[in-house]
Amino acid sequence: MKLNEKVAVVTGAASGMGRAIAKLYAKEGAKVIVADLNLEGAEDVVKEITADHGVAIAVQVNVAKQEDIDLMIDTAVTEYGKLDILVNNAGIMDGFEPVADITDERWDLIFDVNTKGVMRSMRKAIPFFLEQGSGTIVNIASTGGMNGAHAGATYGASKHAVIGLTKNTGYMYAQKGIRCNAIAPGAVKTNISASMKNISEFGMERTKVVQGVIPAVGEPEDIANAALFLASDESSFVNGAVLTVDGGWTAAF
Numbered sequence: 001m002k003l004n005e006k007v008a009v010v011t012g013a014a015s016g017m018g019r020a021i022a023k024l025y026a027k028e029g030a031k032v033i034v035a036d037l038n039l040e041g042a043e044d045v046v047k048e049i050t051a052d053h054g055v056a057i058a059v060q061v062n063v064a065k066q067e068d069i070d071l072m073i074d075t076a077v078t079e080y081g082k083l084d085i086l087v088n089n090a091g092i093m094d095g096f097e098p099v100a101d102i103t104d105e106r107w108d109l110i111f112d113v114n115t116k117g118v119m120r121s122m123r124k125a126i127p128f129f130l131e132q133g134s135g136t137i138v139n140i141a142s143t144g145g146m147n148g149a150h151a152g153a154t155y156g157a158s159k160h161a162v163i164g165l166t167k168n169t170g171y172m173y174a175q176k177g178i179r180c181n182a183i184a185p186g187a188v189k190t191n192i193s194a195s196m197k198n199i200s201e202f203g204m205e206r207t208k209v210v211q212g213v214i215p216a217v218g219e220p221e222d223i224a225n226a227a228l229f230l231a232s233d234e235s236s237f238v239n240g241a242v243l244t245v246d247g248g249w250t251a252a253f
Helices: 016-027 039-051 066-080 104-132 153-172 201-211 220-231
Strands: 007-011 031-036 055-060 085-088 135-140 178-185 242-245
Touching: 007 016, 007 066, 007 104, 016 031, 016 039, 016 055, 016 085, 016 220, 031 039, 031 066, 039 055, 055 066, 066 104, 085 104, 085 220, 104 135, 104 153, 104 178, 135 153, 135 220, 153 178, 153 242, 178 220, 220 242
Parallel strands: 007 031, 007 085, 031 055, 085 135, 135 178, 178 242
Antiparallel strands: none
8 A cells, every 4th residue: 555554634625636535545545634614525535435444534624714724734643643644635716807807805715725725734734744754745736827828817826826835845845854746637527616606708718718628627536646646655756846637738838
């Protein structure tokens, strides 16, 4: 097992990519904190994991709240004695709004979840990593964090920031036994569209050309496999990197 006896926290783990990552990690031997705002969904994932002889605990977490993040990380350490892997997967989408149509409220919410939640989780976890001399962080960014036409201005900016945070963290702690990498998924079958509100017709129209060259839509398991690689010892010399998993979409431009 690639993650035997490791302890992992996965946010946004009640559905989609987070669910697939949590289940795969548990199958590979990790003890998993299944964290999500949707507690019922998180508990369902735990049931699936335990039915497959895995080990997991569900924790209700709003990643926009520091106290919830603290509880999430502390639960891993209290229940399992350590923390080895942090996967920051939780995220929400904008409505493809260009900058002229952004509201402060929507900007703040998306950054609180997509960016500040990532930073706060890392900030909470890293002292534990430093104490034990090892730790791995996998941030779920987006191809929208590298390009300008995959979403609206707010989502794109939030994911660009995650990539910058990933690279800085990977470099800063490279000599402390801590690795930090990101995955940039392309089009993947998830329920993130449920978080989209007040869709901008102008923004959607501007992205049609880019959306039109998507060669395929991925499955959550495709991202989980990449997350397993980045969490395992097989990627021990991969740090501060962004792994694009998009079926070749961004190879077109």
